[in-house]
Amino acid sequence: MQVVEEKLVDSRNSILKKIVRPIDDDPNPAKNHGLGWLFLAVWCFILAGTASYITVNIAPGANGSGIPEVMAYLNGVNIPDYIGWKTYLTKTFCVVMAISAQLFIGKEGPLVQIGSNVGQIVLYFIPIDGFKYF
Secondary structure, rough: OOOHHHHHHHHHHHHHHHOOOOOOOOHHHHHHHHHHHHHOOOOOOHHHHHHHHHHOOOOOHHOOOOOHHHHHOOOOOOOOOOHHHHHHHHHHHHHHHHHHHOOOOOOOHHHHHHHHHHHHHHHOOOOOOHHHOO
16 A cells, blocks of 8 residues: 555656746746646545545445444444455555545554454455354
């Protein structure tokens, strides 16, 4: 996740530097800053909007921070579509996009939910008789 986030942020920054770079012959080099702000706003809006759309429409169980949902799930609360491949992939992909869109979310809460999904998937897909108890 970290590598993909860094690639997205680096590509955004390189495009932004090309837009805001002052032209030597230009008497007013600050006029490119408005275009830079517009690019940054559109970039962040596209990433955050895509992440929101995917979460709401494909895997609604992936919404939320992750820690309260795991605690509720462990206490017996039935959360529909909270565990599974679809939720795992959606949460992983959308957290990367949201962090790259400069949203103020931490990785710790979503990683708790991603880890619980990985644990549950491994528990159900390993054919060991001792795991059937769980």
